[in-house]
Amino acid sequence: MIDKDRIFELRPRSAGERRRFPRIPLARACKLKISPRVSYRPAITRDVSAGGVRVSVEGVHSFEVGTPVVLAVSWHGHPTVTHGETLLAKIVRVDRDDESTSLALAFESPVVVDSIVPSPRAA
Numbered sequence: 856m857i858d859k860d861r862i863f864e865l866r867p868r869s870a871g872e873r874r875r876f877p878r879i880p881l882a883r884a885c886k887l888k889i890s891p892r893v894s895y896r897p898a899i900t901r902d903v904s905a906g907g908v909r910v911s912v913e914g915v916h917s918f919e920v921g922t923p924v925v926l927a928v929s930w931h932g933h934p935t936v937t938h939g940e941t942l943l944a945k946i947v948r949v950d951r952d953d954e955s956t957s958l959a960l961a962f963e964s965p966v967v968v969d970s971i972v973p974s975p976r977a978a
Contacts, residue, residue, distance in 0.1 A: 910926075922946045
């Protein structure tokens with residue numbers, strides 16, 4: 856099934872898995888600029904794949920599916936975020952609980968995960 860409002864095709868890989876790209880757990884502080892807001896909202900990444908990222912925003916918010924987002928993450932843990940560490944995305948799912956809002960974001964273009972997720976250092 857292809858949803859033309861989403862960036863990637865959801866195609867079953869196995870009976871229980873529908874994701875096109877495997878997810879890697881990764882917690883990093885990040886900022887979201889959610890159109891048409893001018894300011895950035897703090898968040899935390901939860902997992903990342905070549906096609907998108909899941910982030911948590913503290914508090915309950917009314918984000919809408921389909922809203923464009925600029926995601927700023929210091930993938931390598933540096934104190935500043937460079938232009939190369941910002942990604943354009945779109946909200947594809949919103950989940951809320953009593954304390955936070957979880958957003959699934961689909962990247963405008965797939966990314967090379969090895970370039971944004973630090974590899975383990977050799978011992």
